[in-house]
Amino acid sequence: MARHKNSDSVQLHIAGIHAIGSLGAANYIADNLTDLYTASRGTSVSMIVRSSSDGLIITDAELVGGPWTW
Numbered sequence: 049m050a051r052h053k054n055s056d057s058v059q060l061h062i063a064g065i066h067a068i069g070s071l072g073a074a075n076y077i078a079d080n081l082t083d084l085y086t087a088s089r090g091t092s093v094s095m096i097v098r099s100s101s102d103g104l105i106i107t108d109a110e111l112v113g114g115p116w117t118w
Contacts, residue, residue: 049062049073049076050092051093053091053092062077069099071104071106072106073109076097076099079109080111091117093116093118094115094118097109097110
């Protein structure tokens with residue numbers, strides 16, 4: 049996952065190894081949005097999220113790397 053801040057816009061990039069991985073990253077972001085914003089202070093960041101699922105249901109999502117500001 050990456051959050052890229054330009055001068056006039058903010059872009060959120062989510063990419064998983066599989067589609068369910070992208071869903072896991074989105075789930076992590078939704079559950080931790082306040083903490084992520086506080087940690088990044090509104091700058092551009094990257095991070096690695098690991099998730100588990102049961103079918104298409106995310107059962108767990110955790111931060112395993114980052115957030116790294118750039």
